[in-house]
Amino acid sequence: MKSLIIRQGRVIDPANSVDAVRDVFVVDGKIASAAATSAEEVNAKGRIVTPGLIDMHVHLREPGRSDKETIETGSRCAARGGFTSIVCMPNTTPAADNTGTIAFIKQRAAEAACVNVLPTGTITKESKGEELAPIGSLKTAGVVAITDDGRCVQNNDLMRRAVEYARMFNLPVLDHCQDDHLTADGVMNDGYWSAALGLRGWPSIGEDVIVARNILIAELTDWHIHCQHISSGRSVQLIREAKKRGVRISGEASPHHFTLTDEAVKTYDANFKMNPPLRTEGDRQALIEGLADGTIEVIASDHAPHCSYEKEVEFDFAPFGVIGLETELALSLELVRKKLIGLPQLVEKFTVNPARLLRLNKGTLSVGADADITIMDLDRQWTYDVNESASKSRNSPFHGWKLKGKAVTTVAGGKIVWQTE
């Protein structure tokens, strides 16, 4: 296997409290303490070198909807965005609620993916929220977590039992926090803009109620629940307070939620329709505060590809979700440029934090770790053209945006999987 020397970059490795200019050595797919005799050199002078970024919330649509995305195209999208590991959600067709589907995903990933693809399994059979999925067998098959993402277990007893049961397999539970009754047929944030636009509201309280529920269940079971794509300021506050009490609860934020607000919906463009929906400026600020004070320890894209013909319909009828792997890093670096969060702190949210949460031997440049490395140019200015995306889909709200900061080299398992000048 090829060896690499990454020369003279500013290495930020939060797991080892490193922030210094130095060389990084890769030998046989692992981080090494010294160079191999014949190694390819990568000049990283003036660049940032970090552990390979991890996105723990991605929809790859395979099996079942390979017209939207495949494990191959989704992984290429990830590599371009600087991600070396992606955690794929189980709402495929069939759902990843059985060991056969997990085996299929792992096999397709081994054949076609250029980055690490880590599957999740469902909490309940077909994510219907009625009966537990075979969680132990899913763990054996290789899932890194369980979630009914896209849906939310409404039955509180079932959720409690799922968490209690997952605990014995050391499996974290991820939850898409949505009370089905409070959100009902809502398509955007419930507030000024939904009232003005005549669109049905999906209120923040629909998220907050489930976050509160999860806090209580995490406390009762003494096990970890991770709240996916938090969008509401009140939810951030609930998580902050619970963490102070020592509850094993965590939160994740998506770039579209901390970059855009519900005002963006005013053109009725379905590329601004996602679940949970874009919220108010107050919520956006609260999310950023939550990221800054560590309440929210993970940034994830919720990359959700949909075909153009599915999105080019009336706003009410369009599916929820946007793609995000390629714009995620630049949009997050904006927080650093605005001095809302430090660069090492941001790197944590993409590396060591998701790795610890999912118990992965990743997210670090420690000697012996998998050689997953991202090299980024913080000053690179570029314009996002969704038509050039590696994704099979085009549903980005950031098409045409002028962005700053880009992954210029992505190394997964010691292999360069993405490089741009």
Add this chain to the structure above:
Amino acid sequence: MSATTWQHKDLLGIQELSPGEINLVLDTATAFKQVGERRIKKVPSLRGKTMVNLFIEPSTRTRTSFELAAKRLSADVINISATASSIVKGETLKDTALNLQALNADIIVIRHSAAGASHFLSRLLKASVINAGDGAHEHPTQALLDAFTIREKKGRIDGLNVTILGDILYSRVARSNIWLLTKLGAHVTLAGPSTLVPRVFEKFGCRVTYDIEEAIRDADVINLLRLQHERQRQTMFPGIGEYTAMFGLNKERFTRAKPDALIMHPGPINRGVEIDSEIADCNRSVILEQVTNGLAVRMAVLFLCSGGKPTAGGAK
């Protein structure tokens, strides 16, 4: 006649119009109203143009009114309803619209259950797009005909107290009326069940009250809305009996109104629910005049959106 000129090919909502543009439509409609009173009720303004009534949601009044308005302007008219179109075969709105464009339709009037449907079409099409009601968003020609009626009866809109009573949350008529009336200087009060008249509407420059008698007392105009069952969540309201008891305009409540208060309703009315049957038919009710005026207003809108220039002697 106002000095403003009309620059739009589409009419998607009232929110994006200026007071001058609203007055221009109303002035143009005044001229067209006379056409309907003539022996030969037809002018050649849109001769050779094709208008398509694309009604994806049911309607009697608005569809007929647009059809008649176009015919009086000598346009050719085609009516398409959801049940009789390829939409039942799974065709998307985009494809339906592109097909109509391929047939060189000049004006597409769309009624749709989804908010923003007319905006969506206007982005796709070169033809004029006229919003005939999109979900709970806007119904601009209804607000224009309401304003026309108020102006005709009261001589002005500026400074009047207008109360809109009923299901505001799910009403496109309410939204278009709120934008229009506040732009022209009326004081708008919204009243009805708190679940259907949320306080967020105060941010649009209206007053929200849950005291129905007080809402009626000072009103120069009372505009009644029906319960929009087709759009409501079931948790929103106990039911029709409760509505009539608590919020219906009955004779007793009506005695508290000003003696010259106008009663308006966009239709369809539910007699005995939001409005007492006799009040609907009384001499202060202008419900049927609204319908007559709707025709003139829609003629004005079709005329202006097709590039027609109003003249001092009225539209010719």
